[in-house]
Amino acid sequence: MKRVRDWRLRFRSRVEVNGPDECWPWLGKLKPDGYGQLLVDGKNQFPHRMAVILDGREIPEGMLVDHICRNRSCVNPRHLRVVTHAENATENSSSPSALNKAKTHCINGHPLAGDNLAIQMKNGKPKRRCRACAYAYLQRTRGRV
Numbered sequence: 001m002k003r004v005r006d007w008r009l010r011f012r013s014r015v016e017v018n019g020p021d022e023c024w025p026w027l028g029k030l031k032p033d034g035y036g037q038l039l040v041d042g043k044n045q046f047p048h049r050m051a052v053i054l055d056g057r058e059i060p061e062g063m064l065v066d067h068i069c070r071n072r073s074c075v076n077p078r079h080l081r082v083v084t085h086a087e088n089a090t091e092n093s094s095s096p097s098a099l100n101k102a103k104t105h106c107i108n109g110h111p112l113a114g115d116n117l118a119i120q121m122k123n124g125k126p127k128r129r130c131r132a133c134a135y136a137y138l139q140r141t142r143g144r145v
Helices: 007-013 047-054 085-091 096-102 131-141
Strands: 038-040 043-045 064-067 080-083 117-122 125-130
Touching: 007 038, 007 047, 038 047, 043 047, 047 064, 047 080, 064 085, 080 085, 085 096, 117 131, 125 131
Parallel strands: none
Antiparallel strands: 038 043, 064 080, 117 125
16 A cells, blocks of 8 residues: 655545534544644644644744644644643643632632732742731741641
């Protein structure tokens, strides 16, 4: 069997095209994390990125392709958007950044808002802290409680 050299033809042969609003699963090789792989010019590429390129859109340097459908093997261009790392981290509902951003109260039930909210820089990144819990911790460590 002759090997198809044009990656576009190989790409199309490994996609299950469903309705325009449904997921189009990648039928080729999948990595353990669920993302597809396609060999292009001797390098493994992500098929969801190739789908965006085939759709006529550019992926600027430093940008990511995000699955709106949250299906890592989907290559439907309608389900893919080009985003920054920060957008991907905070808008992906299962990422630690997104989960922390969605919190309205600390683990002890105090609101993370208004005068009780403290923003602290940690490793060059802002971190939200509960002032009531921070004060209680200081009291305990100083032996006053």
